Amino acid sequence: MDILEKALKNGREIQKHRHTIHRNPEIGFYLPETCDYVMKCLEEMGIEHKLCKGKIDEEIRAKFSKAGFPDMEYYTGVVATIGKGKPCIMLRAEMDALPVDEPRGVVNFSSKNPGKMHACGHDAHTAMLISAAKLLKNIETELNGTVKLLFQPGEECGCGADMMIRHGVLEEPHVDAAFSLHVVPNQRGGLITYTPGTMTAAMETFEVNILGKGGHSSLPHLCIDPLVICNQLYTTLNLLATREIDPRETVALTVGKISGGSAANIIPDSAKLSVGCRTFKKEVTEHMQRRIPEVIEHTVKMWKGKYETTHFFTPLTYANPKLCGELIPYMKEVVGEENVEICPSVSGSDDFGYISQQVPGMLVWFGTGDETQPALHNPNMQIDEKWLPYGTAILVNVATRWLAQSTKNGRLNREYI
Ligand SMILES: [Zn+2]
Ligand SMILES: [Zn+2]
Incomplete structure (x- = not known):
């Protein structure tokens, strides 16, 4: 059975993960319940993981509480590894929601936390990565290296990824390449777009x-x-x-x-x-x-x-052109040749920028709706969940195929500038 078929079989489960996370949104750097949920899922799958928890620098803490975020003493994220040895590819998902009130009655799994909502699709990102973890664990012995999974906080603060890097998530094992996808509700379902080079401002x-x-x-x-x-x-x-x-x-x-x-x-x-x-x-x-x-x-x-x-x-997100060239065929294997396109840079920003400054990285936009849909950050934004298994399959295929093709005698055989 190919990867997409396996992911489609898990469609209900991905939805269930998303609904649970969507009902219980948390914002900022401190996401205790979301981290607990992710760790519980990883635990059940027998995947090695750890909580990345640390004290937030006093200056940063004061700055964000002045900007209207809750007072946060700690940051929390989760990092997991599947497989072993070199090379290592990291898949990143964000877990934080937005300080937005969700309108009632739009979905039957709406936010239980007033003033907080997953209006940027990070609930879907986390759900797709949990499900990718399950599929990767099933083929762990066939992996030609390590897949590291990063569930990060504080993307909407613009620097959660930076906190995770300072916590050491790019080391032990060292990350050789990083990949992330971001849902776009007003982009045609299944369409992947990307910009080689500067992707976001x-x-x-x-x-x-x-x-x-x-x-x-x-x-x-x-x-x-x-x-x-x-x-x-x-x-x-x-x-x-x-x-x-x-x-x-x-x-x-x-x-x-x-x-x-x-x-x-x-x-x-x-x-x-x-x-x-x-x-x-x-x-x-x-x-x-x-x-x-x-x-x-x-x-x-x-x-x-x-x-x-x-x-x-x-910082700006830099999609390493060489890495893009390598990963694109693995995405086309999932969504088809006609569903991958180059797009102009966007003036929005993503804290994946911090990761892409440290290691070769690639971020892609993943359509989950159509042009008539409200955009990200709109309280009425919705995701057509039939595309979630495709997202999961993309994550799995990118990781496994890149590892297989980048390894020679257990070493990375690729160079990036
Ligand atoms: Zn956002
Ligand atoms: Zn986002």
Whole structure:
């Protein structure tokens, strides 16, 4: 029986996993119940696994709780291995949900946790990987190396993968290649799209709290007006890319939020400004990363204000072109030649970027609906579950075939740049 047939036989079970996870969404870095569920499934299958739990750095903890996430002392993920020896391919699934309220009555397995919902399809990713684990375990003795499974937290925070890397998931055994798929509800079911090279943008956010000196609007000379600072920052930040970046490059910079003040006759004490910047090339990212804080510093100081900045960053995802060339045929074996296409880079971001900066990686978009469906992050988004076994089969086929074709005398016979 081929891999797709086996995966299709497990269709009900994949659905069951997804529904359980969907009913019990958790957000952020700390996902105790979801991790327990994943570990219980792995335990039952006799798969070696461990909980990746650690304390969150105090600065990061404060930053995310200020950004509206629950206060999280710990992060939790799960890593498992099937097979043994070199080489090692890692399959990654995210487990975290979004702070979104799920509308009632859309599905009969809706979220039991108000204000939390799996609106990015990570429930499906986790379910497909659990099911892939089962199929891989059944053929463990035939594997030409190790398949490492990473169930990670905090993708929606933009840096959960980074925490897992710092925890050591790319070592022992060392990961030689990494693969992940992301469902897309408004892409034709079964269609896989990917971009060799830069696949998703790097995303930078600076939240700036500007501290001035409030007072009566008739006495501006005795005040430091934070709204003037906001205004000038808004203009200067928007000019930055147009004057300092090669026009052939792309920078999507948006000051998406400015707030402060209460009445025409009051100069407020403070104001807030949030700027987001998406870029597609390392040098451009680094330029903006250096210049945005400089512009903030100089503009605020020019008007005698003070400020605090909170910075969030997700690097671009780089789909290694050589790895893409190797893995694509294994996906075509599952979904057919006509269902794999190259697409342009997207301006969204994914923290798989952190993994792809460390080891050769590939992320693909996996269609599970059609163009009329609401997009990811929409509370009405839905997944046509008939495609989930295909996702499972893709994960299994990519891992087993890549291992078989990359091994010579128990060593990796491929090189990546
Ligand atoms: Zn998302
Ligand atoms: Zn996602």
